[in-house]
Amino acid sequence: xxxxxxxxxxxxxxxxxxxxxxxxxxxxEAADAMxxxxxxxxxxxxxxxxxxxxxxxxxxxxxCKAATDAGAAAARRVGEVIAVHVIPRPHGDLDAVFPIQxxx
Numbered sequence: 001x002x003x004x005x006x007x008x009x010x011x012x013x014x015x016x017x018x019x020x021x022x023x024x025x026x027x028x029e030a031a032d033a034m035x036x037x038x039x040x041x042x043x044x045x046x047x048x049x050x051x052x053x054x055x056x057x058x059x060x061x062x063x064c065k066a067a068t069d070a071g072a073a074a075a076r077r078v079g080e081v082i083a084v085h086v087i088p089r090p091h092g093d094l095d096a097v098f099p100i101q102x103x104x
Contacts, residue, residue, distance in 0.1 A: 019068055022052055040057040
């Protein structure tokens with residue numbers, strides 16, 4: 001069973017983790033570290049403009065915190081981290097507007 005199936009089955013997707021970097025290489029490094037460090041699912045990435053890109057992960061609060069910590073550390077080794085943030089229990093309306101749902 002893959003981690004995504006486990007997340008859906010346990011319905012433990014109650015946090016949103018985000019890392020924003022300057023440059024795609026740093027973001028890919030961060031995303032790789034996040035999914036390796038904790039049981040989270042990478043749900044989206046967005047190109048903001050001017051070289052800024054953001055990755056979003058879902059999982060439980062502790063997993064998102066561990067993932068974003070690991071991702072930020074990895075990204076700093078190869079590039080610039082702009083912001084790191086975890087939102088516990090994001091409001092349901094965010095799912096309707098932003099691409100942050102766990103994929104089936």
